[in-house]
Amino acid sequence: MLVRLDGNGRLNQRLYRGLRAAIREGRFAPGSRLPSTRSLARDLGLSRNVVLTAFAQLVDEGYAEGRGGSGTFVSSTLPDPLLAPSPYGARTKAPEAHPRLSAHADRVLALAPLPAVGRPPRAGLRYDFRYGVPAVAEFPQQIWSRLVARRARRMSINTLRYGRALGFSPLCEAIADYVRRARGVAATAEQVIIVNGSQQALDLVARLLIDRGARVAIEEPAYLSARQVFAAAGASLLPVPVDEHGIDVSQLPHGKDVRLAYVTPSHQFPLGGVLPLGRRLELLRWADEAGGWVVEDDYDSEFWYDGRPVEAIQGLDSTGRVIYIGTLSKVLFPSLRLGYLIAPEPIVPALAALKFLMDRHAPTFEQEVLADFITEGHFERHVRRARARNASRRAAMLDSFRELLGDRVEIVGENAGIHMVVWLRGTPAACMHDLIARAADRGLGIYSVAPHYLEPPATTGLLLGYACLTEREIRDGVRLLAEVIETLGK
Template identity: 40%
Template sequence: MDTIILSDWLAARLERGTTEPMYRQVLRLVQQAILTGQLAPGTKLPSSRTLAEDLDIARNTVLRVYDQLTAEGYVLSTTGSGTYVADTRPDTAAVRARPVARAGNAGTDASATPAVAPAAPAHAHLSARGRQLIARAGVAPKQWGAFMPGVPDVTEFPSRTWSRLQARLWKQANPELLTYAPGGGYRPLRRALSDYLRVARSVKCTPDQIIITTGIHQSMDLAVRLLTDVGDRAWVEEPCYWGARSVLQSAGLVLAPVPVDSEGLNPRGRALKEPPRLALVTPSHQYPLGMVMSLARRRTLLEYARQHDVWIVEDDYDSEFRYGSRPVASLQGLDEAGRVIYVGSLGKTLYPGLRIGYMVAPEHLVETFRTGVAELYREGQLMHQAVLAEFIMDGHLTSHVRRMRALYGERRQILIDAIAARFGDSLPVMGDEAGLHLVLGLPGTADDRAITNAAFDAGVIVRPLSAYYSDEEVARRGLLLGYACVPHERIGPAFDTLAGVIEKQMEEGGVRAA
């Protein structure tokens, strides 16, 4: 392509009167011509004056384009000689070099590879752990509505109180609140949380032991990275929260599912003979089934961890919401050997988008975790942490939890009554004593995944219980129904829709309720 054709080529493609500036259009088109070979290496570009006249645009626009092309390496400019297209073609020797043989392509002749490879399935580009993560992902396309589990009613959040506290802090314009968060987070928040956790959860800690994170996932990830190596074994409850399972597997840990019964985690036989490096438990409210780990099991687990150098990550995700009895004390409060890493979040208590969580590290690991969180994640959000500290210290958190516990308790009862009215005792209700969801049991031959998909199409969100199991052979069938984010008047109609789906799916599958 010579310079005269370049002018004509550009003129035919420029769009006058559009929102894209002329400079951006000319730059984009010339770059395209160079990258596609329509302007070959060594081609001399017209002078800025000539190109400006041919295109009827300002010369300064062309000069700006040429300067940018030179800065990005598309052209070479020589004073007194002109502007030429640079040779930006890939190094042929490097492109055709024989790659190191990898599993599945040993002996492949790289020179025979076609210029354009055929489109591969999306999963083919992923690592082995990436494929595993995506294949078992539990994230839902919708995060709000009946009966989405684990979601609080964010419409009840005291936003005016929060806004007032936030406005006051912004007026102070403290530069220290706009930078990174050293030392494990905003100290007044760590002090407020330590006071709250000691009273509400019987956690033994000082402000220095608290590390602020973006939530339970990050807390788990930090603990795994600092305390385990790839290939280490980790106990997880069977069933367990899919997000925790994903965090541990993505870090290269080998998961060893341990069954739970009415008293919580119940390791037996081979599991006890092969101590893990780490155990992840939800002792105060097992997720998703809802049982509480008995005191005997707690003491046994703590002693086993002490004897076999096992780290315990205690996920205390929504234990403030217990109905009919006081919240159960934390496992960490019984730990005398410094083996428990306690993790929690304000997402279920306040609102998920807050993205502020915390971990309580054993005293001998405090500096390690402080360094780790700063090195890996470069924490910030100090302004939000400062607002939250004020919110807690002024008593708003305690009063909000008390109010929401009563509200969620009412919604829980409405849902239980709706289940009983439709199914009587034929379908059991499990895990309703605490938290933001309950489990509706289904017959063992029912397909809870198919029911979940059909319910979604009908406008109702539930999760299949079987998806929380690692072993499909032992998986129980059921549905997780969240009630916290559903207004009182919507619970009955939404459950009627779900019940219709359940009955239709069970009828088509030849399944009868017990």
């Protein structure tokens, strides 16, 4: 307890003045409980009689009141109304409206739209087609809870100590084994770095590779938060066109000053193209010739519906130019905030050092539970079940649009992932704000694809997720959307 012994004189008087000042300044609010005399005496190194005498004077003068068996409390009304407490830490001078910040912070604040800070989900939506959100209600909570309880019962002293910057070793091993089997990634556990979500992985890559003015090739359109990370680092962004197969590799800029190309080859975000093998090999040749890096964001590769998934670019890399990013938010639950980054051996030490300086390491206990979840087979079992459910929801979404809107819409990106893009033919982009507002008034959450473009499209495009809705909710939601579209221009 931080209480000053105010002024000179006897200890009980100095303590009394310190407590009285704390009450007047509002550090002890009216009606709040004061610390016990025993604990305060122990914290301040005083005898309990000194503290009892100071408390007695506070009570005598009306600053405190004793409540039998409950302790001593600050009086609700102070003896002098003019001495009403001001809020603790009240400012005597208004803060600067535009304080001087770092160049990095200025670049962050210049981003449009500004990254959300604690933005709550919209309330009152019956059907929310928010993209990137898994069906958290279907996550096997009982299994996870059992693993959490088991780990808590068996917790060792090592769990409570600082961990490795690279992450919990058994989890790194489990992830390396999984991506080798599921994605064809060529990696050892020593190449895996556990991060607090893929967003931190992108930030680490930016800190590692980007200086101000560095040229970065990025898909157009692209994942907004990735583009913002690179822009905040000071990169000069070079948009590369995307077609139905993903990034057009032939349009990549050449030159040794291009630091990296950011790609989402398994399910281009947001348009959904799957990069064919020929383009993947061409991309690797580009990286080797340019001396640049390929940042492969494999954000939802677990969910594919037609044919077999194409192996990761990282697994085709023979020159060590690919940095692979994986996330668990789209598969398990977003608040877990654990992802992974797999890097060529020569840059692992630098990434580990950057991770250490950023936050030392990811939480150890959660890593231990996740390692158990993966090694005991629960993760892949959950992925298989989620893939089957998402396939049914995808089918319901496609059938509903075909039935209710037919040729009025064009759907892209539906063959993988947990979202699709729906273009409204003949509806100019200027109608988007009105469409979203009208839909929200009817309890329907829909989202524009435009923020993911550097050059916004001329047509209204909706980025719609379906994993967190039931098939019936999807059908009802699309029916409601069709009704809202009919009202445009009226």
